[in-house]
Amino acid sequence: MPLVIFIIQLNNTSKSRNVQLPKCPTGIQGLDEITGGGLPKGRPTLVCGSAGCGKTLLGMEFLVRGATEYGEPGVFISFEETVEELTQNVTSLGWDLEQLVAEKKLAIDCLYIEPSEIQETGEYDLEGIFIRIGYAIDSIGAKRVVLDTIEVLFSGLSNTGIVRAELRRLFRWLKTKGVTAIITGERGDNSLTRQGIEEYVSDCVIRLDQRIYEELSTRRLQIFKYRGSQHGSNEYPFLIEENGISVLPITSIGLNHSVSSDRISCGIPRLDAMLGGQGYFRGSSVLVTGMAGTGKSTIAAAFAAATCQRGEKCLYLAFEEAPQQILRNMRSIGMDLEPYIQQELLQIQALRPTAHGLEVHLVQIHRSLSYFQPTTVIIDPISNLTLTGSPLQIKAFFMRLIDYLKSQQVTVLMNNLISGGSSLENTEIGISSLMDTWLEVRVIESNGERNRILQLIKSRGMEHSNQVREFRLTSQGIELVDVYLGQNKVLTGTARAIQELADKQASLRRQQQVANRRRELEQQRQVIQAQIATLQMQMEAEKTELDHLNQEESLEKAGFLQDQERIAQLRRAD
Amino acid sequence: MNQQNEHNSPESEKWELRLYVAGQTPKSVRAFANLKKLCEEYLPTQYQIEVIDLLHNPELAKQDQILAIPTLVRKLPIPIRQIIGDLSNQEKVLLGLEIAKIGE
Known part of the structure; x- marks a missing residue:
């Protein structure tokens, strides 16, 4: 992944950073980060780009920030617009040029060339420009100069040889004046500027660009060249907002952010x-995927409510529903988010995914984050954002967003709607690898009903359940119920209930059978015992009889002898 | 045509010319000499040349939108005309000042 490699390189070089060129901070949000501190101090910088991409504004902001934030007065030399036009154009950004001019923090001079009114004859030079710039610089002690757009000279004067020579001299002269200058130039067909003035301004070249992808335009900025300084070389999206330009240096964020083990x-x-x-790790990224109607938003809302319950702030970016609709829907399952909004803990921002390009979304999310300072962010759903860019752009977008959120220790939960036909574990954007925790909500359709089941596909760095749970939304809230597991099948919903009932009956039947059997056996035992008792009694009786017989017999024997003796006596036997 | 008439009768007009220079450079000296010669030839009595040295009065460069040095500005008669360069090509200067027809 070239992006990551670049980041690592940048970090490595920044560690072994030597003494850098002195730099002049622009004060433009993000630009100083990319340039490592600002423009080369005391040298001219070329800002080139096509019409309407913000060159003049960049120059003007450089001067206004310099005058108001860094105490460096500036001179604006305009070759195209009048003082009135310039003043009016930037009033909407809250810059009062008249005031700055009155305070001697800014000088504006308009060098106006009307070729039809000028006749050229013989040799000349452009000393007049030098004198005017010099006079403007000296009158307020300027440290910054903007020349916008000096190439107009080429169309105003026919002797381009003189113009070229004089421009070369002008840029050298600006260096000797010690002013940090911005020179703007119109983009040429095959070169950076129409007249090739990048040849003369060789210290720093910034390219502005406005590109349209699928009817959405994005402005981009690139440091094309920065002699003697390391700089971010990617294209950075930038916005012209209510308070000026803001460049988004998100790709400059590394992977070396601190990691929390807080849960x-x-x-x-x-x-x-x-x-x-x-629960989740703080600062981790959570992905919830599922088809339509699987309860992804509910999981997101529960997370939002939990955040607010802890007294932390949550930013809910809704790309599908209006805030009121989300509130109503969540009330139906017994979750009232309204109080959190009133306590300013929850902010729901409804955005149209197709209203801007991805870059603009990124800048806006970035701005909301720095403004609202939430600890958790919900993006519901991210799938709609994918309509607005190519797969590579989308991947880059999420990588930058997640990187940024992680560096800020913000936990993010993203919902992704997957279409019915696609494989369940296929996130179209291929961002699952960027996610720390991945929940999947699925719907099982059987027995004429749909039941939701929830499964943890992954959760980095923690022991997590491998079980499927039935996910139920009731008016009391969210319930996770064990699914019916047994006899090699997974059952949910009514089927689960029926199966459970059937199981119960079966077990009841079994219990009854056992009881019956037990009773039978007991009876049998009792019968046998009775029989044993009878036999014993019989035996007893027989034994008694035997004894009786024996007794009789011995008595008889004794009686016989006596009888014999008696008989003998009687016979007087001798 | 009104403008044409004006050009055809320059005698009635006053010519106010300004020459912007920056120090005594060869180009400036040459320009002044060329201008002087031209005026003597075509506008012998009614011209007035004001030489402004921007090194001494840089603030004056703004008023006539001076970029190049030397620059000749025709303040009067209106409209204002600018000619830049050392005025070495007399035809061009006459054309630029719109006094070409006088010589005819």
């Missing part, structure tokens, strides 16, 4: 339990 609740207790019992 925050996701707002659904059972889901927290699945996430190792404690």
Whole structure:
């Protein structure tokens, strides 16, 4: 991935940074970051670009910021617009040029050339320009100069040889004056500027560009060249906003942000339990994918509510629904987000994905973040953003966004709607690799009903459940229920309930059967015992009889002997 | 045509010319000499030349939108005309000052 490689290189070089050129801070948001401190001090910088891409504004902001923030007065030499036009154009940005001129912080001079009124004859030089610039610089002690757009000289004067020689002399002269200058130039067909003046201004060249992709235009800025200084070489999107230019140096963020092991609740207790019992990591990125109507927004809203309950701020970027609609929908499942909005803990921003290009979205999100300072951000859903760029752009967009959020320790939850036909684990944008935690909500259709199930596909750095849970939205809130697992099938919803009932009956039946059997066996045992008792009694009786017989027998025996003796006596036997 | 008439009768007009220079450079000296010669030839009595040295009065460069040195500005008769350069090509100067027809 070239982007990442670049970032690492940038970080490496910044560690071994030697003494750099002295720089002149522009005060333009983001530009100083890319240039590593500003424009080369005391040298001219060329700003080139096509018409309407913000060259004049960049120059003017450089002067206004210099005058108001850095105490460096500036001179604006306009070759195209009048003082009145310039003043009017920037009034909407809150810059009062008249005031600055009155305070001697700014001098504006308009060098106006009307070729039809000028006749050239013989040799001449452009000393008049030098004198006027010099006079303007000296009158207020200027440190900054903007020449906008000096190439007009080529169309105003026919002797281009003289103009070229004089421009070369002018840029050298500006260096000797010690002023930091911006020279603007119109973009040429095959060169940076129409007249090739980049040859003369060789210290720093900034290119502005306005490109249109699928009917959405984005302005971009690139440091084309910066002699003697390292700089971000990518194209950076920039916006012209209410308070001036803001460049987005998000690609300059490295991967060396600090990582928190702090855990925050996701707002659904059972889901927290699945996430190792404690919820998401602070500063991590969470992806929730699922088809339409699977409850992704509800998971997001629960997370928002949990954030606000902790007293932290949550920024909810809604790309599909209006804020009021989200509030109403969440009330239907017993979640009232309204109080959090009143406490200014929750901010719902509804944006049209197709209203701007991705870069503009990025800049706007960036601005909202720095303005609102949330600890969690919800993007619901990201899928709509993918309509507005090429896959590479989208990937770059999310990488930069996630990088930035991570560097700010902001936890982000993104919903991604996946279309019915696609594979369930296929996020169209291919951003799942950027995500730390990935939840998937699926719908199972069976028995004439749809049931939601939730599964954790991954969750980096924590022990997490591998179980599927049934995800139910009730008027009391979100419920995660164990699905029916058994007999090699997973059942949800009514089917789960039916199966559970059937199981219950079956077990009841089994219990009854066991009880019956037990009773039978007990009876049998009792019968046998009774039989044993009878037999014993019989045996007893027989034994008694035997004894009786024996007794009788011995008695008889004894009686026989006696009888014999007696008989013998009687016989007087001898 | 009114303008044509004016040009055809320059005698009645006053010519106010300004020559902007920056120090005594060869180009400036040459320009002044060329201008002087031309005026003597074509506008013998009614011209007035004011030489402004911007090195001494840089603030004056703004009023006549001076970029090049030397620059000749025809203040009167109106409209204002500017000729830049050392005025070495007399035909061009006459054309620029719109006094070409006088010589005819």
